[in-house]
Amino acid sequence: MSAQEENVLPMGMFMDLERSGPIPLYFQVSQRIEKAILSGELPAGSRLENEVALGQRLGLSRPTVRRAIQEIVDKGLLVRRRGIGTQVVHGQVTRRVELTSLYDDLTNTHKVPSTHLLTLESQPADAKTAERLGVDEGSPTLHLRRVRLADDVPVAVMENWLPAEFIGIEPTDLVAHGLYQVLRSRGVTMRVARQHIGARKSTAEESALLEIEKSSALLTMDRTAFDNSGRAVEFGQHCYRPDLYSFEVTLVEK
Amino acid sequence: MSAQEENVLPMGMFMDLERSGPIPLYFQVSQRIEKAILSGELPAGSRLENEVALGQRLGLSRPTVRRAIQEIVDKGLLVRRRGIGTQVVHGQVTRRVELTSLYDDLTNTHKVPSTHLLTLESQPADAKTAERLGVDEGSPTLHLRRVRLADDVPVAVMENWLPAEFIGIEPTDLVAHGLYQVLRSRGVTMRVARQHIGARKSTAEESALLEIEKSSALLTMDRTAFDNSGRAVEFGQHCYRPDLYSFEVTLVEK
DNA sequence: GACCTGATAATGTCATGACAACTAGCCAAA
């Protein structure tokens, strides 16, 4: 039946490693392997060269090779089995879900994003917002509400609350860029996000904003994002037109 | 403002490591740290003892300690910063999303799952099913359709297709257990799953099955799951009552 | 007082070596 092909990486591969540059060796290797999988050079089901041999051929230690392979395993493209080896997962390949904003997603899929700014104001935190952001109830927050369009078609209504330190953000920034771009330009680096994804019917206002019929089905997402010091930098309640947007998740069992 | 507390793990901790048992040392350590975070012993924002010191105190090498910490970073509970240290992420803690079935989820939340089996038949693969399962179009598959209930309330309608080797599965198995339980008992271990999450309106039949009004909003999930050899073992199209179920996702930027 | 500089401390990367655990395949014995 499906023969376990013994495909091995071509000998000439991986020979152009930048050993003195700032890019880690394991990252250079993992990128090349991932590229080989996505390009079909390593077909589904084929076996990867074993760690020790690969390391010898590349002049790398086994831990470095292991880490490179592990990166791709975590993306769901490779599967390892002790005593057997490492194989390419079957099935159509999909890009990994990363910590991006809707604005980034649209840019990556070659659509033109734009924004209608509905609300931008300072607002005292209610109980829920205070809990999500980890601030005191009643303390000032930046409250914003936007409609995001892709190629001039409305895709999402997004409502967000940010800690007081961001109250200086200007409307022009939010119209020209995504929220995450604005935050990054202010020196914030998002590291962890916790999302809840659900569904509900649209309200009359949302139906009008998204140009859909009343009481349509909406895809909803609540998110709290944390920066690299572990503090909450954003809490948002978004709703999406389900015919134009969906979430993609890859799970890997350890 | 928020003082960076210098909390350090209590000295008596981690002293009961099972060095000869089958459980890896890094896993024992990561479990204890995670437990300390979830129990509040390590409060949000507190700093973890540095890797070298922690390793010395536990009698472990630095790679082992590093791996233990990395496990928790990947779960979104810790954040590392070079030159600074490792801190506990703020915000309410949530369990990690793992590769589980709805049946497992319900059991874990102390609800009583049950199943109505609507369809269980052998069916030739159509184009879409063939592509998702990686089999030839027209080749036999096992087709099943179920309603999943929690505490006797319908939560989801689930339609699944499995490769031909599973055609022997009995109705009694599926009524008494979840699909993933049945697969595991047949020696299959799921390793990777790719999911698409969306929303749409319910059909008349789905509304009746889920005991909701017609044209309600539904949360939908399409999934293809792969075993440890990288072969597809299941393709499913599920829809959930959004008032009773939602998805939780944690993203970590590398 | 503002700015530069160095010391300090912490995580990030990489190498080397060793042994354990698991799988598949071959081969011999019952």
Added chain:
DNA sequence: TTTGGCTAGTTGTCATGACATTATCAGGTC
């Protein structure tokens, strides 16, 4: 024929050591 064990191959775990990179902070200089 079937069962069992042995062997080779591969990933999993762990230790030790070294250096690089980055952030903080104290102190000196202009």
